[in-house]
Amino acid sequence: MVPITTFHYLVVAAALFVLGVIGVLTRRNVVIVLMSIELILNAVNLNLVAFSRMWGNLHGQVFSIFVTVDAAAEAAVGLGILIAFFRNKETINVDEIDLLKW
Amino acid sequence: MSPAINSAVSTINSGMAPVATPWFFYALAGLAVASGVAVITRRNAVHAALALIVTLLSVAGLYLMLYAPFVAGVQIIVYAGGIMVLFLFVIMLVNIERSSKERRFNRMWPVALAASCALMALFVSAFVKGRALFPDRMISLPESSNTQQIAAMLYGEVSKTGQYRMGQYTFAFEIASLLLLVAILGAVIMTKKKI
Numbered sequence: 001m002v003p004i005t006t007f008h009y010l011v012v013a014a015a016l017f018v019l020g021v022i023g024v025l026t027r028r029n030v031v032i033v034l035m036s037i038e039l040i041l042n043a044v045n046l047n048l049v050a051f052s053r054m055w056g057n058l059h060g061q062v063f064s065i066f067v068t069v070d071a072a073a074e075a076a077v078g079l080g081i082l083i084a085f086f087r088n089k090e091t092i093n094v095d096e097i098d099l100l101k102w
Numbered sequence: 103m104s105p106a107i108n109s110a111v112s113t114i115n116s117g118m119a120p121v122a123t124p125w126f127f128y129a130l131a132g133l134a135v136a137s138g139v140a141v142i143t144r145r146n147a148v149h150a151a152l153a154l155i156v157t158l159l160s161v162a163g164l165y166l167m168l169y170a171p172f173v174a175g176v177q178i179i180v181y182a183g184g185i186m187v188l189f190l191f192v193i194m195l196v197n198i199e200r201s202s203k204e205r206r207f208n209r210m211w212p213v214a215l216a217a218s219c220a221l222m223a224l225f226v227s228a229f230v231k232g233r234a235l236f237p238d239r240m241i242s243l244p245e246s247s248n249t250q251q252i253a254a255m256l257y258g259e260v261s262k263t264g265q266y267r268m269g270q271y272t273f274a275f276e277i278a279s280l281l282l283l284v285a286i287l288g289a290v291i292m293t294k295k296k297i
Contacts, residue, residue, distance in 0.1 A: 004127045006236040013130040014225035015247035018218050023142035026207045031147050035154050037143030053168045061173050062255050069278045073285035075185045079192045086196045099148050
């Protein structure tokens with residue numbers, strides 16, 4: 001059996017990242033777009049922790065905790081914007097959000 | 103002793119003690135990717151949120167396999183316990199009946215899919231070409247005091263090992279708390295009807 005190396009973790013993280021990018025680019029529901037951004041941040045976290053294990057120090061893990069903090073802040077602000085928008089336009093579709101389009 | 107147990111013991115004694123067999127890695131990775139696919143394809147946003155919780159939990163399992171129990175705990179508590187509850191509340195606030203009857207994907211989805219597949223091919227080719235950079239054996243961390251060392255790096259608690267400088271990331275830690283404060287204020291102000 002092939003031992004699991006950093007390479008394997010990088011491939012998994014790349015797959016999760018690309019899934020998140022597909023979700024951001026193709027879905028119309030803003031909530032699912034925000035969930036896809038969480039998926040992307042998780043892929044980045046997985047990369048950071050895998051490299052932290054590869055180099056044998058903990059800086060990557062500490063940085064992944066900062067990424068988690070950023071994800072929480074981003075989710076709170078994004079969902080706040082979504083609720084404010086839903087109050088005005090009664091829709092949560094990305095392609096109908098065109099208030100600033102001239 | 104049976105040969106299987108002997109080989110397992112010798113693996114542990116040789117210093118490369120695996121936390122679990124590679125099958126666990128493949129199972130967790132497959133679960134993460136499969137439920138990630140479910141996140142971006144489900145029509146109902148609640149189903150997508152539940153699939154995202156499965157993804158987050160299996161990524162937490164991968165963190166455990168990487169000897170990162172603190173990050174795994176943060177992942178479960180903050181992501182699966184905090185952020186996903188926020189998502190589910192917002193899904194309940196906005197109507198899902200109307201949006202679940204509409205088109206799921208926007209008009210440009212074939213282009214976006216092709217671009218994303220090109221991105222994946224780029225990643226995989228870069229990793230395969232640079233595979234010589236990754237050592238076959240991972241350096242094992244001192245996992246017993248992992249949490250303590252991360253706490254020491256963050257805000258300078260007493261650490262027995264003294265391997266890391268104390269409070270190396272204190273300034274970044276304070277900036278992160280400021281970021282959270284700004285996010286709380288922003289979310290409250292934007293969500294209020296009249297300020």
